[in-house]
Amino acid sequence: EIVMTQSPATLSVSPGERATLSCRASQSINRDLAWYQQKPGQPPRLLLYGASTRATGVPARFSGSGSGTEFTLTISSLQSEDFAVYYCQQYDTWPPLTFGGGTKVEIK
Amino acid sequence: EVQLVESGGSVVRPGGSLRLSCAASGFSLDDYGMTWVRQAPGKGLEWVSGINWNGGSTGYADSVKGRFTVSRDNAKNSLYLQMNSLRAEDTAFYYCARDLRGGGWYLYFGLWGRGTLVTVSS
Numbered sequence: 001e002i003v004m005t006q007s008p009a010t011l012s013v014s015p016g017e018r019a020t021l022s023c024r025a026s027q028s029i030n031r032d033l034a035w036y037q038q039k040p041g042q043p044p045r046l047l048l049y050g051a052s053t054r055a056t057g058v059p060a061r062f063s064g065s066g067s068g069t070e071f072t073l074t075i076s077s078l079q080s081e082d083f084a085v086y087y088c089q090q091y092d093t094w095p096p097l098t099f100g101g102g103t104k105v106e107i108k
Numbered sequence: 109e110v111q112l113v114e115s116g117g118s119v120v121r122p123g124g125s126l127r128l129s130c131a132a133s134g135f136s137l138d139d140y141g142m143t144w145v146r147q148a149p150g151k152g153l154e155w156v157s158g159i160n161w162n163g164g165s166t167g168y169a170d171s172v173k174g175r176f177t178v179s180r181d182n183a184k185n186s187l188y189l190q191m192n193s194l195r196a197e198d199t200a201f202y203y204c205a206r207d208l209r210g211g212g213w214y215l216y217f218g219l220w221g222r223g224t225l226v227t228v229s230s
Contacts, residue, residue: 001170034216036153043203043220044145044153055208055218087153091215095167097143097155 117224
């Protein structure tokens, strides 16, 4: 099973600032990585797949990078609606598909 | 409207069974791979099971293998999860989710239902 590790667990950021979230895979997953955003009481929302391709309707302030075992989600200028929990998910090797433990982005 | 709606969640005793359903509307389910993901209250996401477009291929998390069975009825535009031998640790919101695109099995999910709560407790 591929273990996905996200850091930090919590990120405190002021509105307008840049946020950088990390996701590490226990073995190479090429670029087979998706990022999701989840707000309280809502299902997850797909942001990125293929490590860096934005899903339809996702603002350009969200960007992804990385390959192999190290990945980054960057939110260039945090808006109020971006405060949420973010999960990475690998789909390179399965079953099982695996998610990271999540990073909570909170208001500083 | 394109949506997924889960149903069937309830309180069940340890060792009991439950069948979850996921009804698709606004699109034809038979073009898409589908999956079940669960989330214990206040916890992270855990993939449970997936099924390809025609049900010919399935996959399970080790934690549910041999106890849960995923199936689909494309004629009814529905996905199912049969859950047997339920344990307290199966308590969670269960989401069904659809592959982002049809025509293959992509394993990243662009459409999610709002979830149904399964509580396993005596």
